[in-house]
Amino acid sequence: MTTSGSKQRFAFINVPYAKRYERIYLVFIAGAAAHGLVPTAAVHDPSSRFQLDRICDLIDPASCSFHDLSWMTIDSKAPRTPRLNMAFELGLAVAFSRKARREHSWFVFDRAPYRLQKALSDLGGVRARVYDGTPTALLRELMSALQREKHRPTLDNLMTIYEAVAKVARRIKRTYSRDLFDTRPFDELRFVATETAKDNVASLRT
Numbered sequence: 001m002t003t004s005g006s007k008q009r010f011a012f013i014n015v016p017y018a019k020r021y022e023r024i025y026l027v028f029i030a031g032a033a034a035h036g037l038v039p040t041a042a043v044h045d046p047s048s049r050f051q052l053d054r055i056c057d058l059i060d061p062a063s064c065s066f067h068d069l070s071w072m073t074i075d076s077k078a079p080r081t082p083r084l085n086m087a088f089e090l091g092l093a094v095a096f097s098r099k100a101r102r103e104h105s106w107f108v109f110d111r112a113p114y115r116l117q118k119a120l121s122d123l124g125g126v127r128a129r130v131y132d133g134t135p136t137a138l139l140r141e142l143m144s145a146l147q148r149e150k151h152r153p154t155l156d157n158l159m160t161i162y163e164a165v166a167k168v169a170r171r172i173k174r175t176y177s178r179d180l181f182d183t184r185p186f187d188e189l190r191f192v193a194t195e196t197a198k199d200n201v202a203s204l205r206t
Contacts, residue, residue: 011037012058012065014089017044017181021068025180026169026189027135028066030162031142033193036151036204037063042089043186044179055089062104064146065093069128070111072119087120107145109138135162153201164196165189 011032015021025041032039040062042055059065067090074080090108097104108128110116116128129145131137139158146152153161172185179185198204 008038009036009063010040010058010061011035012062012089012093013039013041014065014067014086014093015041016068016071016083016086018071021071022169022180023135023166024068024133024138026165027138027142027162028068029186029189030165030193030197031139031146031158032066033190033197034151034153034158034161034201035142035146035149036197036201037149039190039193041181041186044182046183056092059089059093059104060096062093062096064105064107065089066107066109066142066145067093068109069116069119070109070133072115109141135159151201151203153197157197157200160200161193161196165193168192 011028013025013028013032015025015028017025029039040058042051042058045051045054067086069086069090071083071086074082090106093104093106096102097106108116108123108126110128110130111133113128113130116123116126129141131141136155136159139155139162143153143155143158168189169180169185172180172188177185180189
């Protein structure tokens, strides 16, 4: 997993694959790339490979993972069911982070203060990074979460990269796919985020 002699560091993105989370998905792609990380996500894959295997293979080598647990409602379709994928993938990340000689940092994001302690009491002492649902607020929380990273973009850098990714997302939806949570759109969004980050974050050019 190297390019040009440099070891790539991956960031796994764990968000609900729903239209109302598209902006949040784009923020995590942009924010990861801005900090010199390669975004990864278990987006829809045309292969027949077992989904759980794919998820584990993405989380295991990742240096960090972002878990948005803000969708805690029960859906309206019978049988009425809560979404458990995000919490399940967080559990996998916690397990991988505890393996011997592993360096994996996981971060939990939510939109309601103190809800994590009630929903997941096993994570007592872990503070969710609470944001108000806007890209700017989430980018600020990402800056705080990743303050120990080598590359430390400014908020202006992050907004520029996010806006470039959002622009491409609009073009993708207009020209060939209404679903951003798919393999080809994700690859294109990640590429744009990475290239824009190199153009705007000075330390990524050295």
